[in-house]
Amino acid sequence: MSETRLDVDPLGSSSRSVHFESPEHMVRTLGAHDEVLRLIEAEFRDVDLLVRGNEVLISGPAAAVERTERLIAEIRTLAAADTRVTPQVVEQLLRMLRDQSVARPADVLTQNILSSRGRTIRPKTLNQKKYVDAIDVNTVVFGIGPAGTGKTYLAMAKAVQALQQKEVNRIILTRPAVEAGERLGFLPGTLSDKIDPYLRPLYDALHDMMDPDSIPRLMAAGTIEVAPLAYMRGRTLNDAFIILDEAQNTTPEQMKMFLTRLGFGSKMVVTGDITQIDLPGGTSSGLKIVSEILQGVDDVHFSMLDASDVVRHRLVSDIVDAYSQWDESRRRGAAPERPQHPRKRQESRP
Template sequence: MTDSTDVAATTAPPTAKHTVVVPNSINMVSLLGPGDEHLGLIEQAFDADIHVRGNRITIEGQPSEIALAERLLEELVAIIRTGQGVTSETVERVLAMLRAETTERPADVLSLNILSNRGRSIRPKTLNQKRYVDSIDKHTITFGIGPAGTGKTYLAMAKAVQALQSKAVNRIILSRPAVEAGEKLGFLPGTLTEKIDPYLRPLYDALHDMIDPESIPKLLAAGTIEVAPLAFLRGRSLNDSFIVLDEAQNTT
């Protein structure tokens, strides 16, 4: 007598094939990258076979993977149409937003131009940065909370310069608490400016990215832009101003 063993049959998930036709106005090198660098990233990101012939991109795999790959290509095309270049970082950021299933279009997030200076544009690089910028537009006070290096101060300053250039405000106030010395700077050598300059240097550095360096001394001298420790702003009336308070967690 022989024991019979039931073997569960495994069925491969259904596959499909779809072809995306890239508009003739889109440069395929801009889309797929030099040496197909972007295409390589896309192939690694999806469990699908991708083939390119001319301006036709054929994707074969599971329907869900095909749909996501198509959306990625659509977003990259939309970004290129705005005149913005696509990089490997762009591909990765768009893919991350699509996988997060957000309501915002990645192309809208990454194509938002906050400020341009000397041929360089300042834009949000992540969805949360876009939401942060939108909050600054909509609300009188916005709190930016996050790890160092996530663009909180930089984007706020870009919005301040944008508001000044569009005449939405008359001046910019940039401040941070000089807590390293307890805001009692008398023991330090030099003039008042020399005493506080090290604490405010990050704000000056950001300003030089956003405004013609030759204009900054004039704006500072006229009081159109003011950079000062928080202690020196207490008790003042600051009307028609865009105020950026950096390191606000140290104000207590």
């Protein structure tokens, strides 16, 4: 991308032009109907953007022009890597640029983990990239964060990648079968039928990442195993990529049992959300306690994700923040404050 500073005046305003090699290249960056361009204009209201041929002219305060130009450069890198630029993607880029948390934000969003069935799985936030990188370099990784932060999905993608690259011989996926307000005994069918709904999210993720026709064959051969946590007792798991999901619903004893299943050539990822514990009242969560027990142990890593890493509908992030504020107020013993919602629409006045 070629940029030319056209003018800088003593008051600190400047103009720059961003040139694109072709109209197609420009459309991939700014959107078919300038959707991305409008997002940039909404973020930098003190900057004027003028499209002229294959150029975008940026003018306004020098600092804002520089930030706008850098944002366009990052979006351009994503477009060149065939990454679909959505409002959520632009928001993540802006957050990283504001925090100066990474030199090249686009590098975070273009790190491919797995390509399957016409789609590519990548981390979408800086914390997600750190989580994925931690899985590469550590034997046991804990991914802790709220719903929608990609904890389980990214771990599954790394497991499938490791299997495809023959780093492991099998994938083992497990969850504790703990009721979230329902009662297991009232469900119809055999014990297997009763347990299956708890494991369904793991099956769904597998179908996103692998040829659905191959999954039954791999499961029949034992290459992929999806089982309740209770089935792990007494086993030693060698040459496997093992994922424990919903780990906040394990007791301390179950967590110890699971972690001591680790065998040679294996990797473990434990995921959970300590704000959504479904254990009976008074029962401690193994996930909350394990961070105190294993903190500082070599080759064990704790990755913390938060509401800024939510990659579901934008409201999920707001809901997570609202509940966090509410819980914090209750923890302090004060009357819960009404949560502040930064994206709440202003009511129009007559």
